[in-house]
Amino acid sequence: MTTHLSLYCRLEAMPVKKPTIKDVARLAGVSFKSVSRVVNNEAWVSDEVRTKVQAVIEQLNYQPNRTARLMRTAPFSLAFVYDNPNSHYVIEMQNGILSLCREKGFELVIHPTDSGSDQVRHELTSMIATNLVGGVILTPPLSESTELVKQLLEQQAKVVRIVSGAEPPDELCPTIYVDDERAGQEITEHLLAQGHRRIAFLGYHKDHKSSLGRYRGYCAALKNAGLEVQDELVICGNFTFDSGVEMTEQLLQLDNKATALFGCNDEIAAGALFVARKRELAVPQDLSIVGFENSPFSRQTWPGLTTVHQPNAEIAAKAASMLIALMQEPDQQPSHYGVKLHLVLRDSVSSII
Template identity: 50%
Template sequence: MKPTIKDVAKRAGVSFKTVSRVINRESTVGQELQDKVWKAIKELNYQPNLSARVLRGAASSIGFIYDNPNSNYVIEMQRGILDECRRQDYELVIHPCDAKSPELLEEIFGMVDRSRVGGLVLTPPMSEMPEVLEALTERSIRFVRILSGSQPPDTLSPCVFVDDRTAAYNITQYLIDLGHRHIAFLGGEEAHKSSVERLAGYQQALKENQIDADPRLIIKGEYAFESGVKRTRQLLALTPRPTAVFACNDEIAAGTLFAARLAGVDVPRDLSIVGFEDSPFSRQAWPNLTTARQPNADIARTAAELLVHQIRHRKGDKPTDSEGFYPQLVVRDSTCPPPSRTPASS
């Protein structure tokens, strides 16, 4: 016969309500009692009943909503959220959607009503759309935002912020320190604040080094390989050509590398390339791409953890804090000093 919650309570020497609080990871139970309960659960091989949780009206799942063409980004996000859901005994409902759709809010509400999720993890651009946040707040739907910024933008809800601006500044400064002055910037969709923040970091580094920003070297586009190829062809047609390209993500950077190869441009001798994210593109490309490491799985895992804490939050508990991530420069083989600064071979 399968063990019940009362069997666990008896083995641990506590009430079944205490066992329930421990399983739901409520902060009101002391560590010593938690250890006793988890020990009993392991010994009895007890499996919490998620359907019973639903019948009590308690949430047993959370939702992940996204609109992002970058498949590596989405996969890493899903992995991080799923890891935390498994740890917390929650199910995950994944819902891709079109942020430009006029029916976006109706679609989100419909998913929440059908799936009875306890809350949502929102990624850009939805996490940065005021109309979405206001509508969710009005409906009392809990959410945690993953967004670009150096700090939480408000106290509307907990968020996981990524300091794209500082990382972009550091990338650009690294290229300047190598001797580059003609540095191109290939952005992503402007609906994603990350593209705006990375452009701001790039421009700040140029300004502080008294380098005039050439508007011809700043080209808008999409977070996609094909967009990187197309825009790099534009750059290579310029006179003089840029000696370095800062691509807003690794997919764009891989497209830049591909276009340079087709044009017979040596990377990094004639053109240095830097991406952003440290996705598989950066490690599978040859040469391996210099980039900024953005730990998407950890970011997503943290967002899910904040959301579950928010769902279980009781009146009087300490509010859920936001968390920040700071992408770090990873120097690989796709960058070097510009041709005039490269030491001559003996």
């Protein structure tokens, strides 16, 4: 009896193990980082997770370490990183991301950079290492660098990419993919349906997948119509008004004139329209012109440009929503979202049938 009583007394005297953050995480079925965010009362935690974690905290009577509570696992900021000379594209993307940031209580860091510079990786990794941002939205051509994405992920950054394609390129991180190829084919088919056979493509750029996707669509439409791609009608350039001017000047020097041209974006098409007017060519009677993106350039020219509507603000808002969700629930699997584009028919195309 004495032996049993002594044992009982010793067991009663043993210290009770205090519950830890990992105990809370295990019972709540979430990561310990999610528990930390709830404890720190951070804004970017879903209501469902917050309720679940708080219930377990009360159940276990968990008392967080005061020092730990003062630590923040990530900032309330995300970054929009781009290398794009198209100011309208950048503004639309920025506004789309800001709409979600304001709704969710996040700050937005806008970071233009040069994708061709060796500094770009250092800039982005420094932003992550110094805890300036917890997540990054990458746009082309930066989003097309698998090496850059992997480097950011190794630093525990949350990444969402916007890329050109009919499907996500991999499962590294959440991706919004835009089917440029299909839209490029459809707008070329529209020109073909109006009787055009000498159709130029302005803005080919071998290093930009958006350009390559639109070019592949152009080629597919010609092939389906039984036409060969004429190398002289495919002109390399950048997505700018000035480049559109230069490429159109080059195109108009050909002896066998094109009757229509496909500008790889609306700025290129607007540059083409400017040259046509300067050369006293009537649009669309002498030259039909189409663009891509449905930017203000396409709506503010005369005649209005037939183009492809690319909802940049909506795409950006979706990317921000995906990134914030990933930052709130870091253990979730990558999700993807496809964007289909549609034609906007205006007055810059005429029939020659």
